[in-house]
Amino acid sequence: MFKIGDYVAHYKEGVCEVMNIGPLNMSCSDKGKEYYTLRPLYDVGGTLYTPVDNVRRQVRAVLTGEEARKLIDEMPGIDTLWVENEKKREELYREALMKNQCREWVAIIKTSYQRKLKRLSSGKKSINIDEKYLSMAERFLYGELATALDIPKDEVKNYIIRQLDS
Incomplete structure (x- = not known):
């Protein structure tokens, strides 16, 4: 309780x-x-x-600060939700989002971001479904990490990048 x-x-x-x-x-x-x-x-x-x-x-x-730092360290090894079928991928995104687990949000972010880069590099636009779930997963993940690490939410993305680069 x-x-x-x-x-x-x-x-x-x-x-x-x-x-x-x-x-x-x-x-x-x-x-x-x-x-x-x-x-x-x-x-x-x-x-x-x-x-x-x-x-x-x-x-x-909410994650503790230690759990948040461990999650960030583990991010490169978290699997993506790679499915070519749009409807199936949206279903996976929705299910992952509703599990209310940070690792699931990381998987959505990685998948959406990689798909976006792949589409843009081949001259295509990103897909709305990817953008929608990327935005929601980032909102949940960055909010929780900001709370756990006691940093402003708008600094979380750069914090993650710095930690992964070090």
């Missing part, structure tokens, strides 16, 4: 802060259940509610 003030990774909203824990005074909520009230860190104005029992695994603990 998380505590008020903890940061968690939400499967649809990214990093959130636990603002409250308890029953909700809403008609659509189960009065016998406790809920986390979550505030997304990188989306001002939103509030989320998710059951504390977390049966659907909607939230998990």
Whole structure:
């Protein structure tokens, strides 16, 4: 169970802060259940509610700084999701994104970025599906790494590049 003030990774909203824990005074909520009230860190104005029992695994603990640095070190070895069929690849992207796991987001980013470079080098445009999932995976990954490493989100990409180059 998380505590008020903890940061968690939400499967649809990214990093959130636990603002409250308890029953909700809403008609659509189960009065016998406790809920986390979550505030997304990188989306001002939103509030989320998710059951504390977390049966659907909607939230998990954010990586620690050590786990984040280890993940960055392992990035070159993380496999891509290389599938030629557009519909199949989109399905894989969607499934990977919903797993709410940083390694899956890295796989999406690597795949989308490599596909983009390959298409651009042969004079073609990048594909919207790749761009869409690249953007979402970067949003989730960079938000979590920023929180774990205590650096601004807009500096995460350059931080990763510097770490991988050293």
